[in-house]
Amino acid sequence: MTDILASYSLGAIRAFETAARLKSFTRAADELGVTQAAVSWQVKSLEQRLGQPLFVRRVREVDLTPAGERLARAATESMALLRAALSDLVESDEGVLAVTTLQSLATHWLAPRLGGFQLAHPGLAVRLETSHAMRDLSRGEADLGLRSGAGPWPGLTSHFLMPFVQAPLCSPDFLASAGGFERPADLLKATRIGNAREWAIWFEAAGVSPPDAVAAPRLEADAQSLEVASAMAGQGLALGSPIFFAPDIAAGRLVQPFDIAPSYGGGYWLVYPEERRRVRKITAFRDWILDAVATDPAIVRYPARLAP
Template sequence: MKLPPLKSLPVFEAVARLNSFSLAAHELAVSQSAVSHQIKQLETYLGEKLFWRSGRTLTLTDEGRQYLESISSALLQIERASEQLLGHEESRLRLSVFSSFAVRWLAPRLPELQRTHPQVELSLEMSSENPVLSDRVADCFITIKPDSPAFSYELLYKERLFPVCSQDFWQRIRRELVLDDVSGDVDSVSLTPQQVALFPLLSTHSIYDKQGGDWEAWYQEAGLTLPASSRLLHSSHMLLSLEAARFHQGIALTNDYMLSTRKDSEDFVRLPCHTVMTGDEFFFAWKTSRRSERGIQLLRRWLVSAAISGGLRSD
């Protein structure tokens, strides 16, 4: 078996991750010259330049980036295999997840994960966009693009949108539509899309990547077009639209995981209207080569169980 100088591999990984020879030296508790020596030794063995150095600027070459992608997973597997043999039960995992999913669904459930699997130490890496599936980013992911053949996927949720408003705004709707002759229970009435259009509509740009795209899709689902007279209030993120709805600014389109706690069910009213599927499906993703890691499988099973018990996914 022909292997590179093994001592140089964690040094290379640290320099690439920290983008600095001095920071890597500090983390590894060695001198900066020792770090430089290890990188030079590795480059000599590989016959490739791994970093471009320009003054104080340090960047990976294309070859360095490709090499890092390959060895990061191997180093992690060596570390975890060694921990298992040493009897260390802890599983330290980095989970990359959409910020809205993390804040509204995952974070309130983390105490349950800690009680159920105290050996799993989870670090969240929040992202505003779909994460890049790479060990450099995280150990596992929640993604809407299951397109990497190197990864395995478990479905958690198929996204649907439905209109909600605050309790106070619901009372305004009842007054303006003269619904006082029916009970206050939202299930006792039915609102048409034309009636919904009479009130301010809180729109989220990020869902369909266009202003008003979410409400256009909602009206199209009913075989209608968004009325030209509609008053749209735009936000970049669903979290902002939902907060605007909480403070009585209008009607927002949201999804199931955004309203997944008891407190939220008390703050908002889900209007008696149709839903629209966005086409986005949320998957838990992990590298297939790491499928035997106990921590990843514990987290996978817990996420699936929580998604089922919370109504995101059917059993």
């Protein structure tokens, strides 16, 4: 039997997959580095070979027909597998693991532990990127990611790492100057740092109903690490993760007045493309980080929240 794929141009299928994913011949042309007319011609030739339309042409974009949707799902999956296979065969890529993550997670939990991973895998260099932007792992913008949220993410294999919990933290000097805190309600009168809504969640978990007129936090930053740094400098109480800042608490640089750390929903996850789940450098990092999570005493303190 003749192979049906031999009857179709790979270039036409690639042009179709790109246009289907971007819903535009023009954007597909930009991504492929060809003209819009070339993309249109390739798609038209594929439609003629199939004897049915794949797109509904509109003024500024295109929509898939039912037949186009069916083919697009298979084409996107196949192209992703092909890209992954080619990437994994490139020798220069084999020795580098690109990880995208969040700043607070990278600074306070991941970076201090990465030395252990690199000692276990001396032939593998780690390229760490911290960004709030969500990289497209399916297109090779990074090998894997550490993300926050509730999941799942379509097309990605995900592993839950740790919960998103927060507790009030302050410096020993600040605690002394305040005369200590006997009850959670005492924090209503203290200088606080951070988001008012997040503080309201903590007070509710502590069984405190804030009065209508309660002072708002004096400082709010776009990163947990900045807020806790202000608290460490004696400027007030900040909400921070007792997991991230466990070393500072243990060393006495920070104090956690109350062992009340409610979950703020979701948590932190390891994610990577499903089609790359067997790539050796990804499985090596996966096994290492899951073991690190399972043996971290600060994470183990919250066993009831170790599931999404």
